[in-house]
Amino acid sequence: MSTPCPSVLLVALSSAEEQAQCRALRVRDEQSDFIASNSESLEQAADSPWCEPLAVRALHSGEMVGFLMHALDPDENSRWIYRLMIDHQHQGRGYGRAALRALLAYLQQLPGGPGVALGVAPENIGARRLYAGEGFVETGEVIDGELIMRRMLV
Structure with a gap:
């Protein structure tokens, strides 16, 4: 039973306080090669108006447990999930899956095509399993060394 x-x-x-909290979140050391730091992501978002950075907060406590960022690719008219990370202290509790599901529900309400894509490091087996479990399919595309996974929002 799950x-x-x-x-x-x-x-x-x-x-600024929320951004500082976000910058303090960390993945486990062995995961650090799989994702850009939250500081780098926030800098990217500041330079890219199409990116929307969001804190992931536990509903029961309000505590920031993770970070994600998405954007609309105007060339494809589809959404991309650029970042999804859960702080190392909160991993393994279902927050990643909950954040992904919440983001997918949110993206359905936004303008843009019905598809959503993301890139994942080939070695990041846990993330690939999470995304596949939520309907993402590996496309065979590789961008900057990351496997591309896609799914429909509806």
């Missing part, structure tokens, strides 16, 4: 996902809120990072 454990239900915890409930999460996706919240805009609207203050």
Whole structure:
């Protein structure tokens, strides 16, 4: 029997304090090669108006447990998930799956095509398993060394 996902809120990072909390989140050391740091991601978002960075907060406590960022690719008219990370202290509790599900529900409400894509390091077996479990399919495309996975939003 599977454990239900915890409930999460996706919240805009609207203050310097929230951004500092986000920058302090870390993945496990062995995962650090799989994802850009949150500092780098926030810098990218500041330079890219099409990116939307969001904090992942545990609904029961309000604590920031992770970070994600998505964007609309105007050339493809599809959404991309650029980042999804859960702090090392909160991994293994279902927050990643809950955040992904919350983001997919959110993206369905936004303009753009019905597809969503993401890139994942080939060695990141846990992430590939998570995404496949939520309907993402590896396309055979590789961009900057990452496997591309896609799924429909509807």
